[in-house]
Amino acid sequence: MLVTHAAGAPGSPPAGRAKLADVAALAGVSVGTASKALNGAGRMRPETRQRVLDAVAELGFRPNQHAQSLHTGRSWTVGLMTTDGIGRFSTPVLLGAEDALGAGKISVLLCDTRGDAIREQHHLRNLVDRRVDGIIVTGRRTDPRPPLTGITGLESVPVVYALSPSTDPADTSVTSDDRGGARLAVEHLLSAGRTRIAHVTGPEHHAAARDRARHGLEHLEGAGFGLSTGRVHFGEWSEAWGRRAADAVLRTAPDTDAFFCGNDQIARGVADTLRERGVTVPEDIAIVGYDNWDTMALASRPPLTTIDMNLTEIGRIAALRLLEAIDEGLAPGAHTVPCRLVVREST
Amino acid sequence: MLVTHAAGAPGSPPAGRAKLADVAALAGVSVGTASKALNGAGRMRPETRQRVLDAVAELGFRPNQHAQSLHTGRSWTVGLMTTDGIGRFSTPVLLGAEDALGAGKISVLLCDTRGDAIREQHHLRNLVDRRVDGIIVTGRRTDPRPPLTGITGLESVPVVYALSPSTDPADTSVTSDDRGGARLAVEHLLSAGRTRIAHVTGPEHHAAARDRARHGLEHLEGAGFGLSTGRVHFGEWSEAWGRRAADAVLRTAPDTDAFFCGNDQIARGVADTLRERGVTVPEDIAIVGYDNWDTMALASRPPLTTIDMNLTEIGRIAALRLLEAIDEGLAPGAHTVPCRLVVREST
DNA sequence: AGCAAGTGAGCAATCGTTTTCCTGAGGGGA
DNA sequence: TCCCCTCAGGAAAACGATTGCTCACTTGCT
Known part of the structure; x- marks a missing residue:
């Protein structure tokens, strides 16, 4: 009673x-x-x-999910580690992943390391403590990064690297097809009858700059042509560099009839310089950018033809591979996502 | 045995x-x-x-955190709902929040609704099911948004709105001080001796555009002046609009000696037009932008003086208020974060 | 020496679900 | 009429950590 x-x-x-x-x-x-x-x-x-x-x-x-998780050992959660802030590149990847995962009952734990190894270890330990079902790692550049390590218990957690692959080929990575992207750009210009092509891009120590340059050049030479200035113009990923480089190119090789640029900022800088020099785009000189960054590509005069890396798709696929890994075990190896040519008025 | x-x-x-x-x-x-x-x-x-x-x-x-959470009822997790993708504005807020929370042992669950009410409900239910300790809601604009609702169990979860406040004044919101930002801009121009100021901004149906215009004008009139063109130029948040509007302003009020722009894209558009018209910035006409968006403000010629909303700080403070709310109960009301004037070469 | 106070450590309940046994009732066939 | 089989549903043991309560053993004091 x-x-x-x-x-x-x-x-x-x-x-x-x-x-x-x-x-x-x-x-x-x-x-x-x-x-x-x-x-x-x-x-x-x-x-x-x-x-x-x-x-x-x-x-x-x-x-009560805590009770369920305690019993099943699954948390229905995956960690999303971004290694360098959440920027232009990691955001779409992140959205794609969140989209693919959120469709199920899986949620995303966000961890930003800001490029700091201490922070990375901290977050990693946290994720393992929370018994996440898996981890997606994404950096802001395409340069390979060392695999996650240093935390006991990590071995049993599947990891997928998105955008920036792991240096260990035994890991699962999903990256952009830089070779295909460069090929798309060059092919597009060639098929428009341009043969005197200049290439202006970012710093040589960035894999993205090196790879796009190499593959673009390969394709150009495969078609029997070379770069109008005889070399790749490495520099920075900025409009200012694009403007300066365009000047240099016009001086060195006035018969240049197209620019293939390493990103849209450079392309926009090039466009501005051409405009100021009275060169009409695309009639006199065509321009192709890279990244399909709306605010740049659309605000440019004229709007830029550019290569879209399908970053959201990369995130989505990384998430799907992670789900496979969780359910059926890891399927190691690299997976590349093809790029897409977006044609606008600069070609 | x-x-x-x-x-x-x-x-x-x-x-x-x-x-x-x-x-x-x-x-x-x-x-x-x-x-x-x-x-x-x-x-x-x-x-x-x-x-x-x-x-x-x-x-x-x-x-095992699941076991601990089951016992204590706390998940050491907060939900972070972004209502409109993860863009220019929500990203810094998100980082600030993640930073403040991650310092402790609290992790962040990312939920992106893409502006879809169904998705919002879905995520909300998920968060409540996971017994999150609190929720931070952030939109991509400063317009007020309706409070979270519709999920049973939500009442017991503290919620803080960041950047876009709740329409319910009884909720806790952390927003940018638009009035202070507009004042900073106008004051800066006035103190540089500019008195014929034009205001070009975004769509009138955006609170950010309306508020900045209203408060800027108030301050201008308080100092005994008015807008050089006699009215606010509402339009879009784009460079193209900035370029067009600058043309219009120069035609209407050729004696304009400064532009206060609603964001950096517009400001950059204005700068481009002035440049092409042979008007020197800042000698002939000064320009102040808004947002301090690096890629815009720094790439502009000249680099833009602009207002920084301290978005990261907004995220940080929202997180701190949420922590207070979790530990000591909700302290409802609005909290505004002051802006910061970043002076560059356009003034 | 005997009793009270104090202290170190174990037992068992608890958190909320899932899952494996297991029981008991009912039905059908011989 | 009796036996066996089936199937609905209950009891209880996990899952892993926390915590109040209890017990046993030292001390210290008279």
């Missing part, structure tokens, strides 16, 4: 969120049966199941 | 991650004692505690 009294009037719903025991009580079954009714497991009379479902609806019951 | 055999050689560590029971066994104490040794609770011989700590170190033990 005393106990009953302290617990409130009999039949009155307990305060706070309903638990499965409340549902079971209301439906007049045991907790185990209620659980089975919810999960479809076990055989039971349809009528009983319905009574449980009604009770669930009436109480607005939602299972 | 049989059991011992099946469990492996006596003393051999069990496979998988170590649990507290393993630690206790190794240290020769009970599970409860091991727990107390770790948490500093309860009185015990220092030597016993040390034995437990040694065992923890040897096994690389880390507590």
Whole structure:
């Protein structure tokens, strides 16, 4: 009697969120049966199941995920580590991943290391402690990065590298097809009849700059041509560099009839210089950029033809591979996502 | 005997991650004692505690967070809902929040609604199911948004709105001080001796455009002046609009000696037009932008003086308020973060 | 020496679900 | 009529850590 009294009037719903025991009580079954009714497991009379479902609806019951996770060992969570802030490149990747994962019941834990190894270890330990089902790692550049390491327990967590691959080929990576992107750009210019092509791009120590230059040149030479200035113009990823480089190119090789630029900022700088020199784009000189960064490509005069890396798709695919890895074990190796040519008025 | 055999050689560590029971066994104490040794609770011989700590170190033990969360009811997780993609504005806010929270042992669950109410409900339910300790909501604009609602159980979760406040004044919001920002801009121009100021900004249906225009004008009139063109030029947040508007302003009010622009893209457009018209900036006409968006402000010729909303700080403060709310209960009301004037060569 | 006070450590309940057994009732066949 | 089989549903043991309560053993004091 005393106990009953302290617990409130009999039949009155307990305060706070309903638990499965409340549902079971209301439906007049045991907790185990209620659980089975919810999960479809076990055989039971349809009528009983319905009574449980009604009770669930009436109480607005939602299972406690901590309890479920404790039991199953799964957290229905994946970690998303971005190694260098959340910038132009990691954001679409992140969105793609979030999209693919969120469609299921998996949530995304965001970890930003700001390029700091200490922070990375800190977050990594945290993720492992939370028993995440997997980890996606993404950097802001395409340069390979050393694999995650240094935390015990990490071995049992599948990891997928997106955009910036792991230096260890045994890891699973999803990257952009830089070779294909460069090929698309060069092919597009060639098919428009341009043969005196200049290439202005970012710093040589960036893999993106090196790779695009190399593959673009390969393709150009494969078609029997070379660079109009005889060399690649490495510099910075900035408009200012684009402007300066365009000047230099016009001086060195006035017969240049197209620019293939390492990114849209450079391309826009080139466009500005051409414009100021009275060169019409694309009639006199065509321009192709890289990245399809709207604010740059669209604001440029004229709007830029450019290569889109499909970053969102990279994130999506990385997420899908991670899901595969979680369910069926890791399928190591690199996977590249093709680029897309976006034609606008600069060609 | 049989059991011992099946469990492996006596003393051999069990496979998988170590649990507290393993630690206790190794240290020769009970599970409860091991727990107390770790948490500093309860009185015990220092030597016993040390034995437990040694065992923890040897096994690389880390507590299972699911078990802890189940027991304490806390998840050490907060949800971060961005309502409109993850863009220019939400990213710094997000980073600020992640920074402030990650310093402790709290992690961030990322939810992106893409402006879709269905998705918002979906994520919200998910967050509540995960028993998050709190939620930060951020939109990409400063327009107020309706408060989160529609999910049972949400009442007990503290929510802080960042950047875009809740329409309900009883909610906790952290926003940018648009009035102060506009004042900073106008004051800066006035103190440089400019009195014929034009204002070009975004669409009138954006609160940011309206507020900055209103407060800027108020301040201008307070100083005894008015807008050089007699009106605010509402339009779009684009460079193209900045270019067109600058043309219009020069035609209407050729004696204009300064532009205050609603964002950096517009400001850059204005700068481009002035440049092409042979007007020197800042000697003939000064320009102040808004947002301090590096890629715009720095690439502009000349680089733009602009207003920085301190978005990262907004995220940080939102996170701090959320932590307060979690620990001490909600402190409703609006909180504004002051802006910062960044002077560059356009003034 | 005997009793009270104090202290170190273990037991067991708890958090909320899932899942494996296991029981008991009812039906059908011999 | 009796036995066996089936199937609905309950009891209880996990999952791993925390914590209040209890017990046993030292001390210290009279």
